[in-house]
Amino acid sequence: MSEVVIDRVSKSFADVRALRGVSLGVRDGEFMTLLGPSGCGKSTLLRIVAGLEAQTAGSVSIGGENVDHRVPKERDVAMVFQSYALYPYMTVYENMALPLVMRRMTPAQRLPLVGRFVRGSAALRRGIDANVREVAASLAIETLLARKPAQLSGGQRQRAALGRAMVRHPKVFLMDEPLSNLDAKLRTQMRTELADLHRRLGATFIYVTHDQSEAMTMSDRVAVMMDGELLQVATPTSLYNDPSDLRVAEFVGSPKINVVPGVVASERTVRALDGLVAVAAEAPVGTRVRLGIRSESLTPEGADGAATFRGRTRHVENLGSDCYVHVAVDGLDVPIVARADGRRADEFGIGSAIGVACDPDRILLFDDAGKRIPARSAVARLRSHG
Amino acid sequence: MAEALAPGRLLDTAQRRRRRAETWAAWGLAGPATFLLFLLLLGPTVAVVVLSATDWQLGAKTLRFVGLGNYAELFADRVFRQSLGNTLLYVAITVPASVGLGLGAAMLIEARTSLQAFYRTVYFLPVTATLIAMAVVWEFLFHPNVGLVNLLLALVGIAGTHWLNNPATALYALCAIGIWQSLGFTTVLFLAGLKSVPHDLYDAAAVDGADTAWERFRRVTWPMLGPTLMFVLVIMGIRSFQVFDTVAVLTAGGPAKSTEVLLYTMYTESFHYFRTGYGSAITVVFLLFVLTLTLIQVRFLDRRVHYA
Amino acid sequence: MSRPGVAFGVFRHVVLLAGAAVMLAPFVWMVATSFKPPHEIFAGELTLLPRQWHAVENYGQAFTKVPMLRYLANGVFVTAAIFALQILVAVPCAYALAKLEFRGRETIFTLTLFGLLIPAHVPAIPLYVMLWKAGLLNTYAALVIPFVISVFGIFLMRQFFKSIPDELIHAARLDGLSEFAIVWRIMVPAAMPALVSFGIFSVVAHWNDYFWPLLVINSRELAPPPLGVAYFRNEEAGHDFGPLMAGAVIVTAPLVVAFLLAQRRFIEGMTMTGLKS
Numbered sequence: 022m023s024e025v026v027i028d029r030v031s032k033s034f035a036d037v038r039a040l041r042g043v044s045l046g047v048r049d050g051e052f053m054t055l056l057g058p059s060g061c062g063k064s065t066l067l068r069i070v071a072g073l074e075a076q077t078a079g080s081v082s083i084g085g086e087n088v089d090h091r092v093p094k095e096r097d098v099a100m101v102f103q104s105y106a107l108y109p110y111m112t113v114y115e116n117m118a119l120p121l122v123m124r125r126m127t128p129a130q131r132l133p134l135v136g137r138f139v140r141g142s143a144a145l146r147r148g149i150d151a152n153v154r155e156v157a158a159s160l161a162i163e164t165l166l167a168r169k170p171a172q173l174s175g176g177q178r179q180r181a182a183l184g185r186a187m188v189r190h191p192k193v194f195l196m197d198e199p200l201s202n203l204d205a206k207l208r209t210q211m212r213t214e215l216a217d218l219h220r221r222l223g224a225t226f227i228y229v230t231h232d233q234s235e236a237m238t239m240s241d242r243v244a245v246m247m248d249g250e251l252l253q254v255a256t257p258t259s260l261y262n263d264p265s266d267l268r269v270a271e272f273v274g275s276p277k278i279n280v281v282p283g284v285v286a287s288e289r290t291v292r293a294l295d296g297l298v299a300v301a302a303e304a305p306v307g308t309r310v311r312l313g314i315r316s317e318s319l320t321p322e323g324a325d326g327a328a329t330f331r332g333r334t335r336h337v338e339n340l341g342s343d344c345y346v347h348v349a350v351d352g353l354d355v356p357i358v359a360r361a362d363g364r365r366a367d368e369f370g371i372g373s374a375i376g377v378a379c380d381p382d383r384i385l386l387f388d389d390a391g392k393r394i395p396a397r398s399a400v401a402r403l404r405s406h407g
Numbered sequence: 408m409a410e411a412l413a414p415g416r417l418l419d420t421a422q423r424r425r426r427r428a429e430t431w432a433a434w435g436l437a438g439p440a441t442f443l444l445f446l447l448l449l450g451p452t453v454a455v456v457v458l459s460a461t462d463w464q465l466g467a468k469t470l471r472f473v474g475l476g477n478y479a480e481l482f483a484d485r486v487f488r489q490s491l492g493n494t495l496l497y498v499a500i501t502v503p504a505s506v507g508l509g510l511g512a513a514m515l516i517e518a519r520t521s522l523q524a525f526y527r528t529v530y531f532l533p534v535t536a537t538l539i540a541m542a543v544v545w546e547f548l549f550h551p552n553v554g555l556v557n558l559l560l561a562l563v564g565i566a567g568t569h570w571l572n573n574p575a576t577a578l579y580a581l582c583a584i585g586i587w588q589s590l591g592f593t594t595v596l597f598l599a600g601l602k603s604v605p606h607d608l609y610d611a612a613a614v615d616g617a618d619t620a621w622e623r624f625r626r627v628t629w630p631m632l633g634p635t636l637m638f639v640l641v642i643m644g645i646r647s648f649q650v651f652d653t654v655a656v657l658t659a660g661g662p663a664k665s666t667e668v669l670l671y672t673m674y675t676e677s678f679h680y681f682r683t684g685y686g687s688a689i690t691v692v693f694l695l696f697v698l699t700l701t702l703i704q705v706r707f708l709d710r711r712v713h714y715a
Numbered sequence: 716m717s718r719p720g721v722a723f724g725v726f727r728h729v730v731l732l733a734g735a736a737v738m739l740a741p742f743v744w745m746v747a748t749s750f751k752p753p754h755e756i757f758a759g760e761l762t763l764l765p766r767q768w769h770a771v772e773n774y775g776q777a778f779t780k781v782p783m784l785r786y787l788a789n790g791v792f793v794t795a796a797i798f799a800l801q802i803l804v805a806v807p808c809a810y811a812l813a814k815l816e817f818r819g820r821e822t823i824f825t826l827t828l829f830g831l832l833i834p835a836h837v838p839a840i841p842l843y844v845m846l847w848k849a850g851l852l853n854t855y856a857a858l859v860i861p862f863v864i865s866v867f868g869i870f871l872m873r874q875f876f877k878s879i880p881d882e883l884i885h886a887a888r889l890d891g892l893s894e895f896a897i898v899w900r901i902m903v904p905a906a907m908p909a910l911v912s913f914g915i916f917s918v919v920a921h922w923n924d925y926f927w928p929l930l931v932i933n934s935r936e937l938a939p940p941p942l943g944v945a946y947f948r949n950e951e952a953g954h955d956f957g958p959l960m961a962g963a964v965i966v967t968a969p970l971v972v973a974f975l976l977a978q979r980r981f982i983e984g985m986t987m988t989g990l991k992s
Contacts, residue, residue: 108905440864521728530734541963541967544742548744652941678843
């Protein structure tokens with residue numbers, strides 16, 4: 022079993038509190054992603070799990086055992102770094118063999134030149150060789166084993182770094198933005214490969230990234246961090262559809278969620294700008310709220326009376342399959358972004374008056390502090406009354 | 408969302424133990440060097456300062472503190488004053504000459520591409536050559552009858568002298584060797600400095616109308632080379648202050664003390680006459696001169712950080 | 716190229732070639748003389764090539780009149796021992812200063828910087844006394860011990876280690892390397908260029924050093940090359956320049972040849988003295 026439990030971990034550097042009592046349980050075999058903007062403390066947390074940095078308070082256990090007193094090599098974790106951290110003067114083979122050499126061979130057996138004459142070293146070398154080649158084969162880098170890192174492409178280095186991590190079958194893989202040095206196309210491809218690798222190995226992965234699309238596409242669960250705090254831990258689906266915090270809603274999803282100020286107008290309605298939406302909020306009438314509305318819940322239409330918001334078309338982003346219509350609305354600094362079918366892209370003239378309809382089923386309500394307010398659509402009841 | 412566990416009660420001690428282990432490892436790595444640093448460099452340096460306040464003679468059983476007595480004696484000593492004067496004169500000749508010639512050579516080398524590598528190699532050659540061996544060669548070159556210098560002078564009708572044996576010329580002959588030996592050093596440093604001047608600046612200067620060689624030098628090269636120049640001056644100053652090898656082999660401070668220099672005086676007082684306290688005082692004077700030059704450099708390097 | 720361009724090109728070569736002639740003259744004259752018999756040397760003629768070749772005799776005498784091979788072997792042994800010990804002492808310290816956090820780090824680094832300010836001649840008297848008390852004067856140990864600590868080496872390697880990314884060290888710790896193993900398996904191979912530069916600096920400085928051997932060595936069996944040349948010269952002064960020049964050629968040749976083979980590295984290594992000296 023290799024679950025990782027992080028219990029109220031805090032970390033302060035000189036005068037900065039990088040982590041403020043973060044608690045997180047990562048299940049055995051789970052792909053957990055730590056997602057957050059740069060400087061949120063996610064990499065620090067990963068390094069604390071690895072044992073590369075010591076926490077100021079709190080504890081970490083791996084596989085049910087407290088590892089606070091353990092140095093990195095005793096924690097049985099492997100790490101893949103953003104820069105890959107391959108030893109530049111060693112071949113790919115030597116890079117991958119090193120963790121095994123350090124673990125399996127005695128200092129005498131490791132000696133250069135002389136070591137090979139120490140008893141048992143040949144058998145150990147053969148075993149290590151077999152392990153390295155097996156892992157290299159599974160990553161399709163057998164042909165690169167004799168090369169130095171400088172002779173590899175970005176993707177190949179990435180695989181070599183993965184190989185070095187995989188070769189000793191650790192309980193836990195820690196990955197610190199491993200894809201951020203790759204170009205966009207390769208990154209998409211490696212996403213699939215990493216997810217596939219995780220399924221094959223069945224090991225626990227903790228993956229750090231600031232890229233929400235990486236988090237959404239690969240993870241079993243995502244932990245969103247900001248300012249040294251954990252905001253929410255959830256599956257990608259519920260993170261997107263059911264965020265507990267406005268900051269999470271804003272960080273996850275592209276284009277960014279629309280945020281419109283409003284007020285609870287009645288038990289069944291919320292007033293947003295000039296429009297009224299049929300949402301029953303679990304908050305007293307008169308409560309100031311913010312409505313989070315994703316662009317796919319907004320539909321651009323004619324500027325007639327039925328639209329929730331009215332404004333003028335500022336810009337149209339045509340992506341082919343979809344198009345995003347940016348609508349400048351009075352009372353809002355940022356335009357509202359609504360999605361339409363790509364085939365409608367030419368309908369919207371820049372500067373012309375436009376209305377935006379809103380699906381009340383998909384509206385998320387947050388209070389002034391950004392905390393989620395439970396709410397549900399009140400359309401059916403309004404209808405039945407009307 | 409987060410499974411809370413009982414907080415690690417042993418955390419404090421466990422972590423303190425780990426951090427202590429790290430400190431031990433670090434000291435294991437840095438300790439030997441630190442110990443040797445004290446034993447072989449810092450300690451002896453302090454010891455020299457202390458010894459300079461004593462009348463100790465090497466091997467003597469007793470020693471008396473004489474305060475600044477050695478220094479008073481030093482500055483009353485005609486030989487020491489001459490030694491200091493000779494050293495300063497040596498520095499005053501060698502430094503500007505090797506810096507000026509080095510700058511000129513570097514600019515000429517850098518001006519065109521042809522034979523650049525050849526010139527750089529030839530000019531740098533004396534820097535690597537063993538100075539003692541080359542000093543012996545120079546002694547032969549300066550030989551009054553069969554030396555190359557006088558043979559060449561004879562070609563143009565000038566009567567040479569016994570350069571190293573003539574009190575009027577010996578120090579200048581040593582300066583010539585010193586300049587010959589360090590010219591390549593300054594040349595290479597200036598070449599590096601010139602390479603770091605962005606070519607755009609010359610283009611900009613040309614567009615702005617500064618297109619003669621002199622204008623380019625005055626408006627671009629010279630100001631951009633300022634930091635390098637300062638650096639090279641100080642480095643050469645420190646190097647020249649340490650002149651010893653040529654004096655020790657070729658002139659032994661003579662003739663008539665005309666080539667007596669600080670380090671050589673220190674050497675004879677300490678290791679020929681075994682006046683260790685007195686020799687220590689000369690060392691301290693030497694150290695103060697070098698430190699002054701170094702401090703100039705440090706201050707200047709600090710300022711260069713602002714330019715960057 | 717325009718006319719003034721051509722004129723300048725010619726001017727440049729004339730001046731630089733004249734300078735080059737001066738720089739090379741001692742070397743050329745040294746080699747030429749080492750081939751000549753005494754009577755040609757003392758004829759005072761301006762000829763490069765000897766009429767009668769005397770190279771075998773001169774070089775033969777350089778090897779037989781004084782133990783020249785012994786001098787060279789001493790030089791090789793002493794410079795190699797100094798460099799090896801400097802690396803052994805300086806590299807772990809440089810790593811600790813660059814990459815580890817521990818109490819006392821700033822103090823050690825400050826002391827190292829202090830050390831950089833002190834010329835090698837300053838601690839000479841106390842070091843001499845220490846070696847004398849320890850009964851080590853006139854031994855190889857006396858030639859090596861004072862230079863075992865190289866503050867410049869510590870400083871240089873620390874600067875280089877600082878440029879190596881922390882992630883590489885983190886990876887090594889996860890791969891199971893101790894701090895000691897990180898120094899020798901990870902940092903040293905990665906720092907090879909800096910080590911080579913420092914090696915050149917160290918070897919050139921100690922191969923050419925005259926001051927310290929002059930103080931502590933008084934038997935010929937232990938003399939390094941510069942001291943050997945000085946002995947040779949004191950015996951031959953004014954008598955027989957042929958063998959003396961041959962001796963100078965022999966002592967100068969190793970470094971000059973090495974320099975010609977690896978100029979860029981040499982210039983890098985030697986100009987680093989700019990930081991020290």
